[in-house]
Amino acid sequence: SRIQPPEKPLKSEEWNRLRENFQSPEVFEEVMLNSMIKSNSPIDVAKSLLTQVAQSNGDIAYNLLVKYLALCVQQGQTAEIQEMYDIMKIRFKTLESGAYSLLIKGLSNSDQWKMALSLLEEVKKIMIPSRTNYESCIKAAGRHQEMSLAFELYHDMLSKDLMPTLDILKALFDFSRGMKDAELQKELFGILLHLRENQIYPHKTFMRSIKLWFESIPGGNWRGHLTNIKDSGQCPVCSHQLEDSDLTEEEYNNLRERIIKDVIHGTDTFRKTSPQEFEAFQTFVENRLPFDIVIDGLNVSHIKLKKMQCENLFDAVNYLAKGKTRVLVLGRKHMLSNSSNWRREIMKEMQSKADFFFAENISEDDAFLLYATLQSGKHCKFVTRDFLRDHKACLTDSLTRHLFRKWQRGHQIVFSPSEGGKPIKFLPAFRYDCVVQTTGDTWHIPYKDIFEEKYSYQVPRKWLCIQRK
Numbered sequence: 403s404r405i406q407p408p409e410k411p412l413k414s415e416e417w418n419r420l421r422e423n424f425q426s427p428e429v430f431e432e433v434m435l436n437s438m439i440k441s442n443s444p445i446d447v448a449k450s451l452l453t454q455v456a457q458s459n460g461d462i463a464y465n466l467l468v469k470y471l472a473l474c475v476q477q478g479q480t481a482e483i484q485e486m487y488d489i490m491k492i493r494f495k496t497l498e499s500g501a502y503s504l505l506i507k508g509l510s511n512s513d514q515w516k517m518a519l520s521l522l523e524e525v526k527k528i529m530i531p532s533r534t535n536y537e538s539c540i541k542a543a544g545r546h547q548e549m550s551l552a553f554e555l556y557h558d559m560l561s562k563d564l565m566p567t568l569d570i571l572k573a574l575f576d577f578s579r580g581m582k583d584a585e586l587q588k589e590l591f592g593i594l595l596h597l598r599e600n601q602i603y604p605h606k607t608f609m610r611s612i613k614l615w616f617e618s619i620p621g622g623n624w625r626g627h628l629t630n631i632k633d634s635g636q637c638p639v640c641s642h643q644l645e646d647s648d649l650t651e652e653e654y655n656n657l658r659e660r661i662i663k664d665v666i667h668g669t670d671t672f673r674k675t676s677p678q679e680f681e682a683f684q685t686f687v688e689n690r691l692p693f694d695i696v697i698d699g700l701n702v703s704h705i706k707l708k709k710m711q712c713e714n715l716f717d718a719v720n721y722l723a724k725g726k727t728r729v730l731v732l733g734r735k736h737m738l739s740n741s742s743n744w745r746r747e748i749m750k751e752m753q754s755k756a757d758f759f760f761a762e763n764i765s766e767d768d769a770f771l772l773y774a775t776l777q778s779g780k781h782c783k784f785v786t787r788d789f790l791r792d793h794k795a796c797l798t799d800s801l802t803r804h805l806f807r808k809w810q811r812g813h814q815i816v817f818s819p820s821e822g823g824k825p826i827k828f829l830p831a832f833r834y835d836c837v838v839q840t841t842g843d844t845w846h847i848p849y850k851d852i853f854e855e856k857y858s859y860q861v862p863r864k865w866l867c868i869q870r871k
């Protein structure tokens with residue numbers, strides 16, 4: 403039921419005529435207002451519709467008021483938003499979250515922005531405000547240079563377990579630019595440590611805000627440079643050596659125990675393999691330990707679509723199984739079927755270079771990969787393309803999750819398909835740890851080229867180096 407809103411305000415009888423011609427007149431106003439929001443109609447057109455409704459019903463339903471409010475917020479019609487607030491406050495004791503969100507958003511952009519704060523307080527009495535509610539208020543406080551208020555709100559949302567959006571964090575850096583205030587600096591360093599603890603990587607524009615803020619601190623003498631860290635972990639700009647990615651013996655043992663307990667033995671739904679098969683695998687591994695590299699064979703075999711799957715795997719094995727490197731390839735039984743993708747002679751040659759374990763065709767191989775890698779010891783690396791998004795959720799506490807990610811960063815060999823006839827590109831596992839880090843006089847901040855709210859296994863290769871001259 404598409405409907406085109408009129409361009410000018412209509413008289414009552416004109417609205418009536420439109421309604422009568424509409425296929426379901428009982429929802430006419432609702433559909434019409436939705437369409438006005440979509441096409442961003444002038445508010446006096448919407449207002450003329452509401453006037454008509456008031457005249458014929460003596461009252462305007464809540465949901466129609468909210469839709470009208472949405473249109474006003476969309477267009478930044480501050481006076482109208484304030485009037486709506488007054489009307490709704492009188493008519494309804496409390497509103498629902500949709501209306502509160504609109505009012506907070508609308509008022510926070512006006513010179514009456516403090517009213518948005520009182521509304522936030524009102525929301526808090528009935529529910530946990532949304533991230534967007536906080537975002538509106540924090541940005542409003544920032545725009546008016548009330549940074550301690552902005553940070554008060556920021557801590558308030560953290561205390562309610564609401565993860566601030568990167569946009570909020572970026573805004574806090576932007577609005578603090580050029581201010582000299584020790585307390586404020588401490589707060590912003592705190593955000594950087596928050597990025598570290600939660601292993602969040604800022605995107606390019608956020609990174610720029612961080613850089614500009616540092617460089618704007620009066621008398622701070624901070625200078626930022628964009629750089630790539632050397633494989634050795636040294637920063638080419640300031641020569642600082644980054645933290646290494648090694649886990650301590652104790653951390654490693656804890657992690658291994660937890661993963662074997664929580665992930666491998668923990669949930670039946672995760673392990674799509676039979677207990678017999680997993681036992682056979684365990685015996686196989688125990689008899690051949692330790693390995694240096696464990697490869698997810700099926701995953702690697704799909705690197706280049708134009709190549710036979712066994713050729714892709716062959717390239718990877720040839721590349722990685724050099725010298726005394728002991729490689730374990732996790733395969734599937736169907737790889738032994740001598741098909742067009744899996745040629746027997748190539749499979750035979752590979753098996754002379756690496757150990758192979760062939761699981762049932764349906765088995766979930768992440769558990770195998772984790773088990774063989776962790777049992778091999780701290781030095782062992784693994785190769786797969788996409789990995790362990792779900793399994794992190796199986797790790798119950800945040801410390802273990804943190805260790806897991808650190809271990810993953812330091813032990814996952816990532817590969818990417820290369821163009822043309824060139825061989826597959828393997829990016830070595832990191833010897834240094836890819837997290838925000840500081841020595842006091844330096845900060846090193848890894849960042850991503852593109853915006854990506856979700857954590858991804860792919861750690862960035864680009865860094866912002868900030869040092870105090």
Ligand SMILES: [Zn+2]
Nearest residue numbers: 637639640867
């Ligand atoms: Zn540096």
